[in-house]
Amino acid sequence: MTTRTDEQAEERLDRAFAALADPVRRGIVARLSTGPATVNELAAPYDISLQAVSRHIAVLEQAGLVTRTRDAQRRPVHLEPAALESLTAWLDGYRLEHERRFRRLDAVLTDTTTTSEETPS
Template sequence: MHADHETDDHLDRAFLALADPVRRALVARLSRGPATVNELAEPFPITVQAVSRHVQVLERAGLITRTREGQKRPCHLDPAALEALTGWIDGYRLAAERSFRRLDAVLDTLQDPASRGEPEGTRP
């Protein structure tokens, strides 16, 4: 039960972090490689401090990490964190697909034989 609560907390933080368009844009940029906060801030019409706060949210959510390279502290996307999110989503996607396949199968059995090009009475 404890691990589930931790997983839920992690998912909550990650999805809340990704709810913001600026943070999603930062993740998209970091998917192309590491960058400093100043580099990340360049395309945005907001201050470097505002971008830094967004980076902190992503960091607390476990989506990015920061390293030290001399005076620089580049941000790196954490692929394992994104994989955990996509794995969680895929579990529900696969379950929904199975349900739709079952529904399609039921609908196929209910379909009128004439609409499938079968002569009347040939279907068991």
Template sequence: MDADSLSRAFAALADPTRRDLLSRLTLGDATVGELAAPYDMSLQAVSKHLTVLESAGLVTRRRDAQRRPVHLDAEVLGELTDWIDRHRAAAEARYSRLDEVLQQLEDPVPSSTPRSTDSPEGPP
């Protein structure tokens, strides 16, 4: 997935209504009317949300006789998840290294030379 496609997909997912539409499409294909039913918005408004999701490559629409069902493209979601997982793994590796450094600072390895038992005033 190129940088532009990635940006369009994340921008599309920034809107809670579009995320909800995608969640509903995980249950199966649906028409614009079926997707619009639970919302207090026009079919045109839902259709605009779907157009954004479609231009981001997250959904497709096809003709099925008189119906135009909307279909979730799970492969694109997989690519987004892979991108997130790669960056999460890199961040976790950096945090693990930081944890190791902090642990070493907290519990330094004892030195091999014995500590002097002289009094603070020095030798007699």
């Protein structure tokens, strides 16, 4: 049975992965990993309008990946590390399961190789 909390977590994951599907938004996240930046700073490497960059930031905000604060006239954008950590945790669950499977397969292959070497031809 799926709970409302599970559904909300799934929705957050869906929004985050959808937001990160765009290369410009991934670039913005990568830039923000070095520290906060303004829209102008985030727009600098791209040949798109400030409006387009603002829309990309809005998508990242809706996904919970970034936030904006007010600093006098500036409105810097900040990365939300907790949101990225939840994505990493979700991915790690699958990675760890696959690593366990590979270790079991390695053990079977090692056992099979050892057994075949011990068997006289």
